[in-house]
Amino acid sequence: MTDGMRGIVPPETWTVRRRRRRRRLVVLGAVLVLIGSGIWGGVTLLSVCGSFGSGVTELDGECVGVTDGSYVFHSDLADVQGKLEEENARVRREAPAYVTVALLDPLTPSDDSGLPIAQVRNRLEGAYTALRRVNTEPVSGDPNPQIELVLANSGTSDEHSRRVVEQLVDLRDQENPLVAVIGLGVSTERTKWQAEQLSANDIPMVGAYLTADDLEYEHIPGLIKTSPSNRHYVEALRRHADAAGIDSTIMVRDANSDSGADLYTRSLEEEFERQMAEIMEFPTQQFTGSTGGAGGDVNLFGNVRANICASAAQRLQAVLFAGREVDLGAFIESLEFRTCADTPLVILTAGLELGALLKGQEDQLAEAKITVLSASTVDAEGWRANPAAEGTPEHYGDFRRAFQLAQFAEEHLDDGGAIMMHDALLTAAQAVRIAAPLGSASAPTADDVRAQLLNINTLYSVQGASGELSFSKQATGAGTPLGKPVPVLAYPRAPGSPSRQTGELYHVTG
Missing domain, CATH: 3.40.50.2300 (Response regulator)
Incomplete structure (x- = not known):
C-alpha cells in the first residue's frame, strides 16, 4: 500500500x-471540442x-x-x-x-x-x-x-x-x-x-x-x-484437535505478516496464537512467503524442516501452517525429505481450498506419512460425490x-x-x-x-x-455468515472413507 x-x-x-465526476465531464467536453477544432497541443488520450x-x-x-x-x-x-x-x-x-x-x-x-x-x-x-x-x-x-x-x-x-x-x-x-x-x-x-x-x-x-x-x-x-473468518476456521480445527487428542504443536508462520499487507496470514497467525496457545509447545518457525504465484521455493523451509524434526523427537504431533496455498505446496514437498520421515506429521491449516493443489497426491502424502487437515469453506468434491450425505448443504443440488x-x-x-x-x-x-x-x-x-x-x-x-x-x-x-458449515477436510482421506470430511461438522455462530 x-x-x-x-x-x-x-x-x-x-x-x-x-462533484468530481461532473468536473471530469466538463473537462472531457472541452477536450472533445479541442479535438473537433483540430486544436490539440500535447494532450494525450488514455489508451x-x-x-x-x-x-x-x-x-x-x-x-x-x-x-x-x-x-x-x-x-x-x-x-x-x-x-x-x-x-x-x-x-x-x-x-x-x-x-x-x-x-x-x-x-x-x-x-x-x-x-x-x-x-x-x-x-x-x-x-x-x-x-x-x-x-x-x-x-x-x-x-x-x-x-x-x-x-x-x-x-x-x-x-x-x-x-x-x-x-x-x-x-x-x-x-x-x-x-x-x-x-x-x-x-x-x-x-x-x-x-x-x-x-x-x-x-x-x-x-x-x-x-x-x-x-x-x-x-x-x-x-x-x-x-x-479465520477465528471460525481455527475454532473448527481446535475442536478437531481436541477430539483427536492432538496436544503438542508448532506453528510455521509467513514473515510477510509483519508488514500487515497480507491480512489473511496475519489474522490466521493471531487466531492460532489465541486459540491454540495451550498446545503450542515448541518455538514458532517462520519463512518469507512468495509474493507472486509462480509457486513456493522448497529451499525456504530447510531450517524449519530441521527444527520440526528436532521437535518431533520430543513428541511433536502437528504443525500449524499460517501461510498461503502457494507456499503450502513447497512446504509439503520439503517435508517429504525430512530426516524424521518415519514419524507421522499432521499439518493443520485454514481457509485454503486445496482440491487443485493436492488432487492426485493421495499416495504421495501417504508414503511421506503426512496428513493435511484443512478447515475449509466448501467440500465441493464430497458434496458432488455424496449429494445425500448428512454434511451436504440442503440447497447445493439446486x-x-x-x-x-x-x-x-x-x-x-x-x-x-x-x-x-x-x-x-x-x-x-x-x-x-x-x-x-x-x-x-x-x-x-x-x-x-x-x-x-x-x-x-x-x-x-x-x-x-x-x-x-x-x-x-x-x-x-x-x-459473518451465521449457520455456514466449516468442514475439516483430510488429505489423504481416511482409508475406506467416502468423504474427506473428518470429525464433527462445525457451523459459524458469530
Missing part, C-alpha cells in the same frame, strides 16, 4: 465524488482496451475498469463473459426496472500468478449461474427488480484500485444505479482500502472469500461476507443443476470459487429484493440495500450452495 493511499483520511464521500467507451483502460500494460462483459479480459473467459453479456443485454431490453451489481476481483492474472486464470473463470461461472437464478426464479424472493452484473477488474496496483473504485462510485448516480459490490478479492491491505472507500460512499458489499477477522461489518460498515444447465464443466467446482461467488451474488440479490418490496415497481438505491444487509435472516435467509446463510446485528461478528 502506498503512503499516498494510506493518507486518504477521511475517504471521499459520494457527494464529493459526484482504451476494446472499443471506445468499453469502460476499460490500459494502465501499465494491464486492462482495468468496469465492463458489462463486452470487453473480454482473457481468452479463457470468453465463454462465460459472453453469457454474462447476453444476460445483461436481455435485462436491459426486457426488464421494466433493473439495478446494477458489480463483481470486483482481479480478472487479468497470468497462468503463474497468485490467482490462475482457471480460478478466475470458475468464479465468473458461479456468478453467472447465480445471475440467471436470481433473474429467472424466486431463489432470492421476487425476481424483480432484475439485476445487471458488471465486471470490475481491480488490477494489481494501488493506482489501478483507485481508478476502479472511482468508476464504481460514479455508477451510483446512473439511471439504473449500482446498489452493491460482490467479490472484493482476498484479504490484503489493498482489499481493505477498497472496502473502506466503498463503505465511505455508502455502497454495500458482499465479500466472497474474505477470511481476515477485521474485514467485517463492525470494522467496515456495509461489508458482509459469505466466507467464515445450484449444481443450474451450473450444469449453463453447460459449465463439473470439475470447475473443485476449487470452491464458483460456489462462493454464486453465494455472494445470491446474498446481494436477497438484500436488493428486501429493499424493493414492490418488485418491478420499485428500484432501490445503494442506501436502501445497505440498510437491509443485516436483515438477511429468518424468512430471508440465503439458500446458498455452501449452506443456508443468515446475517444479523451482533455484539461481535456482525456480517
Whole structure:
C-alpha cells in the first residue's frame, strides 16, 4: 500500500465524488471540442482496451475498469463473459426496472500468478449461474427488480484500485444505479482500502472469500461476507484437535505478516496464537512467503524442516501452517525429505481450498506419512460425490443443476470459487429484493440495500450452495455468515472413507 493511499483520511464521500465526476465531464467536453477544432497541443488520450467507451483502460500494460462483459479480459473467459453479456443485454431490453451489481476481483492474472486464470473463470461461472437464478426464479424472493452484473477488474496496483473504485462510485448516480459490490478479492491491505472507500460512499458489499477477522461489518460498515473468518476456521480445527487428542504443536508462520499487507496470514497467525496457545509447545518457525504465484521455493523451509524434526523427537504431533496455498505446496514437498520421515506429521491449516493443489497426491502424502487437515469453506468434491450425505448443504443440488444447465464443466467446482461467488451474488440479490418490496415497481438505491444487509435472516435467509446463510446485528461478528458449515477436510482421506470430511461438522455462530 502506498503512503499516498494510506493518507486518504477521511475517504471521499459520494457527494464529493459526484462533484468530481461532473468536473471530469466538463473537462472531457472541452477536450472533445479541442479535438473537433483540430486544436490539440500535447494532450494525450488514455489508451482504451476494446472499443471506445468499453469502460476499460490500459494502465501499465494491464486492462482495468468496469465492463458489462463486452470487453473480454482473457481468452479463457470468453465463454462465460459472453453469457454474462447476453444476460445483461436481455435485462436491459426486457426488464421494466433493473439495478446494477458489480463483481470486483482481479480478472487479468497470468497462468503463474497468485490467482490462475482457471480460478478466475470458475468464479465468473458461479456468478453467472447465480445471475440467471436470481433473474429467472424466486431463489432470492421476487425476481424483480432484475439485476445487471458488471465486471470490475481491480488490477494489481494501488493506482489501478483507485481508478476502479472511482468508476464504481460514479455508477451510483446512473439511471439504473449500482446498489452493491460482490467479490472484493482476498484479504490484503489493498482489499481493505477498497472496502473502506466503498463503505465511505455508502455502497454495500458482499465479500466472497474474505477470511481476515477485521474485514467485517463492525470494522467496515456495509461489508458482509459469505466466507467464515479465520477465528471460525481455527475454532473448527481446535475442536478437531481436541477430539483427536492432538496436544503438542508448532506453528510455521509467513514473515510477510509483519508488514500487515497480507491480512489473511496475519489474522490466521493471531487466531492460532489465541486459540491454540495451550498446545503450542515448541518455538514458532517462520519463512518469507512468495509474493507472486509462480509457486513456493522448497529451499525456504530447510531450517524449519530441521527444527520440526528436532521437535518431533520430543513428541511433536502437528504443525500449524499460517501461510498461503502457494507456499503450502513447497512446504509439503520439503517435508517429504525430512530426516524424521518415519514419524507421522499432521499439518493443520485454514481457509485454503486445496482440491487443485493436492488432487492426485493421495499416495504421495501417504508414503511421506503426512496428513493435511484443512478447515475449509466448501467440500465441493464430497458434496458432488455424496449429494445425500448428512454434511451436504440442503440447497447445493439446486445450484449444481443450474451450473450444469449453463453447460459449465463439473470439475470447475473443485476449487470452491464458483460456489462462493454464486453465494455472494445470491446474498446481494436477497438484500436488493428486501429493499424493493414492490418488485418491478420499485428500484432501490445503494442506501436502501445497505440498510437491509443485516436483515438477511429468518424468512430471508440465503439458500446458498455452501449452506443456508443468515446475517444479523451482533455484539461481535456482525456480517459473518451465521449457520455456514466449516468442514475439516483430510488429505489423504481416511482409508475406506467416502468423504474427506473428518470429525464433527462445525457451523459459524458469530
